[in-house]
Amino acid sequence: MRLVRRTKRTRIPSRQQLLVLRVFLAQVENSRYGYDIMKSTELGPGTLYGVLKRLFDEGYLHKTTELINGRCRISYRLTEAGVHYAERSLIEDEYEQAVKNPTILEMES
Numbered sequence: 001m002r003l004v005r006r007t008k009r010t011r012i013p014s015r016q017q018l019l020v021l022r023v024f025l026a027q028v029e030n031s032r033y034g035y036d037i038m039k040s041t042e043l044g045p046g047t048l049y050g051v052l053k054r055l056f057d058e059g060y061l062h063k064t065t066e067l068i069n070g071r072c073r074i075s076y077r078l079t080e081a082g083v084h085y086a087e088r089s090l091i092e093d094e095y096e097q098a099v100k101n102p103t104i105l106e107m108e109s
Contacts, residue, residue: 016043018093019041020043022090024078024082034049037052061079062076063076
């Protein structure tokens with residue numbers, strides 16, 4: 001029997017995931033709470049926390065849990081790998097949008 005080593009599958013980021021990544025890249029050094037991200041992106045809680053869980057599971061986010069006024073608050077921050085992933089994803093998305101709509105490039109020139 002031969003063992004096959006699987007490589008980590010990389011997903012193409014969804015529109016919602018790109019919105020969340022933009023929020024994190026705006027202030028890379030700061031941690032963000034889910035509610036703040038929700039207000040910035042206008043995503044619903046089910047969508048947002050699904051995106052955050054996926055990014056955390058893939059190693060792109062660091063979570064910190066703290067007790068504030070008797071409530072458990074979770075803050076999120078991009079890991080070093082997350083910063084690279086976010087930058088690469090946003091650049092690739094800009095390129096895709098430019099290829100799909102070449103007039104964007106003409107307008108910027």
